[in-house]
Amino acid sequence: MATVRLDQKKRAIVRDIPSSYTKALARFFGTGPTNVDLARQQQLAYVHALEANGVAVHRLDADEAHPDCMFVEDQAVVVDGHMLLPTPGHPSRVAEQPPIADFLMQALEGVQTCTMGGEARMDGGDIIRLGNLFFVGRSSRTNDLGIVSLQSLLDFFGYELRVIDIPDHALHLTSICSTPTDTMVLVPEGYLSPSDFGQLPTGCELIWIPSEEAYGCNTIGLPNGKVMVAEGYPAVKKALHDRGLETIEIDMSEIRAADGSLTCCSIFY
Ligand code: CIR
Numbered sequence: 001m002a003t004v005r006l007d008q009k010k011r012a013i014v015r016d017i018p019s020s021y022t023k024a025l026a027r028f029f030g031t032g033p034t035n036v037d038l039a040r041q042q043q044l045a046y047v048h049a050l051e052a053n054g055v056a057v058h059r060l061d062a063d064e065a066h067p068d069c070m071f072v073e074d075q076a077v078v079v080d081g082h083m084l085l086p087t088p089g090h091p092s093r094v095a096e097q098p099p100i101a102d103f104l105m106q107a108l109e110g111v112q113t114c115t116m117g118g119e120a121r122m123d124g125g126d127i128i129r130l131g132n133l134f135f136v137g138r139s140s141r142t143n144d145l146g147i148v149s150l151q152s153l154l155d156f157f158g159y160e161l162r163v164i165d166i167p168d169h170a171l172h173l174t175s176i177c178s179t180p181t182d183t184m185v186l187v188p189e190g191y192l193s194p195s196d197f198g199q200l201p202t203g204c205e206l207i208w209i210p211s212e213e214a215y216g217c218n219t220i221g222l223p224n225g226k227v228m229v230a231e232g233y234p235a236v237k238k239a240l241h242d243r244g245l246e247t248i249e250i251d252m253s254e255i256r257a258a259d260g261s262l263t264c265c266s267i268f269y
Helices: 019-023 036-052 091-107 144-157 234-242
Strands: 011-015 056-060 077-079 082-085 113-115 127-130 133-138 160-165 178-181 184-188 205-209 227-230 247-250
Touching: 011 036, 011 091, 019 036, 036 056, 036 227, 036 247, 056 091, 077 144, 082 091, 082 144, 113 144, 127 178, 133 144, 144 160, 205 234, 227 234, 234 247
Parallel strands: 011 056, 082 113, 133 160, 184 205, 227 247
Antiparallel strands: 077 082, 127 133, 178 184
């Protein structure tokens, strides 16, 4: 999940993959998953990588009625112990939320929770955090009313929010972008431009990656300084290695097949 700083990544939830996963939505990077066993193996490797690097992982049960339920990032936005439960932007995904919300409300005892009403829509996958500066994608899943709800939460903390229009050939902001550290943003050429981000705080950097590695721009930075990356994206690896970061590669082929990236598969809380 992209709304916590590196030092806040101590605990995460993931959700098991249902047998119905072959019916998951796929319109962008993926052509639809075909091998549920392989997807489960890849998710297990993902969980092991998190655990091996100091993150305590809780697994929620799969929901057979919701093929996309493993993509928990979209369902809850946790910021400094507060939580926004967005109304997800795709109707088929709305009912995935209650078990995730219930778990987080218990785990984050006394958490201040807000929900969205009316026509507001947002997927958590449209948000990234660079220190205390937030970016939100205005996308096919996240609308202006959803962005207003997020703004209200961030106003409480005094954090700035900048809006980025997501091009039609991408699903979410996190589909094409991530913050492997609290001072770096990985961005693909051909999707976004420097003006989308505006002036970054001193010491922060946009790292441009060739467009053919757009999927690889989604990474998970870990508190120990290592970065989880999808296997098969050499320019992403090199950019991180050049900056002194160690990478952990995860085979994401059957998760990518459903347009899912590394951050989509967990919520840090
Ligand atoms: C969907 O289309 O909603 C899922 N198949 C993929 C969701 C990926 N989530 C994310 O980028 N945060």
